[in-house]
Amino acid sequence: MIFDWQFAWDTLPKLMAALKVTVAATVLGMAVALALGLALALARRSRLQWLSWSTAGFIEFVRSTPLLVQIYFLFYILPGLGIELSAFATGVVALGLHYAAYCSEVYRAGFDGIPRGQWEAASALNLSRYHTIGRIIIPQAIPPVVPALGNYLVAMFKDTPMLSAITVLELLQTGKVVGAETFRYLEPLTLVGALFLVLSLISAAGIRGLERRLQKWVAQ
Amino acid sequence: MNAINNFGPPLLGGLAVTIGITLAAAVLAVVAALGGGLARLSYYRVVRWTAAVYVEVFRGTSTLVQLFWFYFVLPFFGINLSALAAGILVLGLNTGAYGAEVVRGAIVAVPRGQYDAAAALNMSRLQTLYRIVLPQAALAMLPPAGNLMIELLKNSALVSLITITELTFTAQLLRSETLRSAEIFAVVLLFYFLVALCITGAFRLAEGKLKKSAPG
Known part of the structure; x- marks a missing residue:
């Protein structure tokens, strides 16, 4: 069978529309992951041992179990808890939660990279713990780990097709629907793959560029 | 606890399939990772580029x-894979692509002097690789390989979407x-x-053993 360029061209507008859903899920999911990940990283460092241990357990559990099963879990559980979310919103929460666990480890590496002296200096200046973390530690800990966080953004982007399992019409699901309607899977699914490849290669290049800039900036 | 008593046993069959698929894909992944990683360091440009395309695409x-491409598109080229074969192939090649970068990184990290010493001892390129480079690189490969193995296990849940009755699919059946x-x-x-x-435990154990047997 030969690749039908005309058919591929005709399919493209539908896929581009679906790409918006995919990108929206990625951006919103990443926003959740960044915020929740920071909260998890701080809870992990808490001086309350029960909080620190239970957070560590939670992070380990989320990182060791499949995102797809987590998506199903939330999708079937949340309505029973009285939380009525659309499939898309559930997907965003699941993506955010899963990657929050990964991001929290990245933040943790950032915190660990701060020299002890910074904490000591803050306490010598009589800053509260809240101020020390908010004004001294976080502003220094986050910039160096931005590229690592960027890598997870790309990884999350590539995981969004899993939302198709809970009926979200994102890029892959749209490609599949076109294939099922026309009995031609070759063009739509190949285009879906190509779109993912192009976008993740561009983002990866962007992250490398950012990394170089950061290195220069840190060196100054 | 009640949930485990009620639903544990019917899920065990699916768990066995999940473990089987993960192990089969892991074998393929090791082969693909070693092949891909070495090919990226090849003398020949064609080999290097082919490996780079494989790694970047996956x-x-x-x-x-x-997974969907292998399952739905390959039949158009006359290649009909069973769901199980497509699943194992994609999981293996996918993990192998990430693994190839691990292999390449670990080999590049072996100090230059080791190659010079091997050359001084009149070892062939192949001997240098098997006797000198790979044993040292293996230790550096193990921790990231353990992480990839867990990623592979997690990704194995995806094959439920091409109707393989593994753990996640069994759960869906049970749910309905x-x-x-x-x-x-x-x-x-x-x-x-x-x-x-x-998996984490097994890799820690292997790492400990390898470290002990490493000279110096």
Whole structure:
């Protein structure tokens, strides 16, 4: 069978529309992951041992179990808890939660990279713990780990097709629907793959560029 | 606890399939990773580029997209893979692409002097690779390989979407029969977590052994 360029061209507008859903899920999911990940990283460092241990357990559990099963879990559980979310919103929460666990480890590496002296200096200046973390530690800990966080953004982007399992019409699901309607899977699914490849290669290049800039900036 | 008693046993069959698929894909992944990683360091440009394309394509596209492509598109080229074969092939090649970068990184990290010493001892290129470079690189490869193995286990849940009756698919079947979603998926998550713990443990053990046997 030969690749039908005309058919591929005709399919493209539908896929581009679906790409918006995919990108929206990625951006919103990443926003959740960044915020929740920071909260998890701080809870992990808490001086309350029960909080620190239970957070560590939670992070380990989320990182060791499949995102797809987590998506199903939330999708079937949340309505029973009285939380009525659309499939898309559930997907965003699941993506955010899963990657929050990964991001929290990245933040943790950032915190660990701060020299002890910074904490000591803050306490010598009589800053509260809240101020020390908010004004001294976080502003220094986050910039160096931005590229690592960027890598997870790309990884999350590539995981969004899993939302198709809970009926979200994102890029892959749209490609599949076109294939099922026309009995031609070759063009739509190949285009879906190509779109993912192009976008993740561009983002990866962007992250490398950012990394170089950061290195220069840190060196100054 | 009740959930485990009720839904544990019917899920065990699916768990066995999940473990089987993960192991089969892992074997393929090791071969692909070593082949891909060495090929990226080849003398020949064609070999290097082919390996680079393999790595970039599998790392740059979504695993689920690859799975559907192998399952739905390959038949158009006259290649009819069973769901199981497509699943194992994609999981193996996907993990292998990430592994190839690990292999390449570990080999590049072996100090230059080791190659010079091997050359001074009149070792052939192949001997240098097997006797000098790979044994040293293996230690550096193990921790990232353990992480990839867990990623592989997690990705194996995706093959439920091409109708393979592994753990996640079994859970879906059970759910449609009993409608006890929360308990079933809680047990499934627990099962995956336990397998992941076993993988982590096994790799720690292997790392400890390898470290002991390493000279110096």
